[in-house]
Amino acid sequence: MQRYFIITGTITYAIKCRDALRHSGYSAELKRAVNVGGNVGCGYGVVTVCDINEIKKILSHYAIRYLQIKKEGD
């Protein structure tokens, strides 16, 4: 499976996102995001290894706001 970086912006949503992914059985780690999401500046996100559709399903289920999902390494 692909490694993704889910950029949530705020640390609060990053933690919610990480917990939701872990609760769904996926590994997930918090990571600082610098100058991402259309150059808006710093923020936070979560690195996970998961199917992109599954990620979107989990984020939607837990009502987690995010700015962008990037393939890690892009």
Place this chain on the structure above:
Amino acid sequence: MVYFDNAATTGKKPLSVIKAVNRSLYEYSANAGRGGHKASIKAAEEIFKVRKKVALLFGASGEENVIFTPSCTAAINYVLKGILKPNDGLVISSLEHNSVTRPAETLKKMGVELSVAEVIFSDKEATVRSFERAIKPNTRMVVCTHASNVTGEVMPIEQIGRLCKDKNIIFVVDAAQTAGVLPINVNKMNIDFLCVAPHKGLYAPMGTGILIANKNIDTVLVEGGTGVNSALSVQPEAFPERMESGTLNLPGILGVGAGVDFVLSKGVEKIYKSELELTKYIYSGLKNISGVILYTPYPEYGNNAPVISFNLRGLSASKTAELLDKFNIAVRGGLHCAPYTHKRLGTIEDGTVRISPAIFNTKNEADFLLFTLNSIAMKNKPYKFKS
């Protein structure tokens, strides 16, 4: 010190709260939600855990709805000044603290139409009717204390919440005196904004406040660094960071978390019952002291928070408090920052003496308070010839 000024702030904090504050400085001393290093992330995670506990305690939809503020007063200001615009109608109760009345008066000068709903003591239905009468077509917000900090009168929050929901009006509750003492569920009670003073009923450190926000706040009063969207010149949109500019009070917030744990371990219901029993005991004792004028009714379950206001005939409220302080008894004498209430009670010139027990107070302490008050009253007997 026998401390009966818990309505101002709880005088004794649980050891677990003190330990949590200490631990925060030993183990998590970093700027939460700012850096990418482990210490910053760990600090942010600890704060998130507290948001989760607070959300559960007050029935908030999510952790993001829990905003940490420097005080309950700051939370109230954020809401009132962040939402209301000229020509909007604002209804407040006649028992509000200056934390509500002062921003309300400032907004009135800026064109907000301010109305006061008269609280009818010990008559919840009549009080709700007062709110109904005060609400006008342009009313955008209703602000109501959950319980008076002077009389302990508990307001019919659920009924007022329903009224606001039916009329699509923003409902703000000042729970400074009740959070941790009376059950509160923001969703069940239709509360849009709940303002909390965790250093009181949640036994947290002073300098902490909580705002539970179920609606957006258009204008953010305090802008600045949030650790997110830092290249932009505007605040982030997402709560709670939108409202939390500046370095968070990590020791205070972790103290809030320990305070919530303490309250949950005792049980809100049990705390209320225990405090109310002691309040009743003190009330009955006060009635037997010659020269005591009581301004609060006999405390009843569900109708009163653990607060008693009284005066000793012939002595000012501040003098009575001063005399008690000589015996190492802490009570509050004066207006308690609630002039509207004192106008209603007819005590605006001199205020009242307020006794407010908390979970740590004992019957022995109450006996010492009553004995000392009786002694003061006996020494002050010439009052009999004054009137």
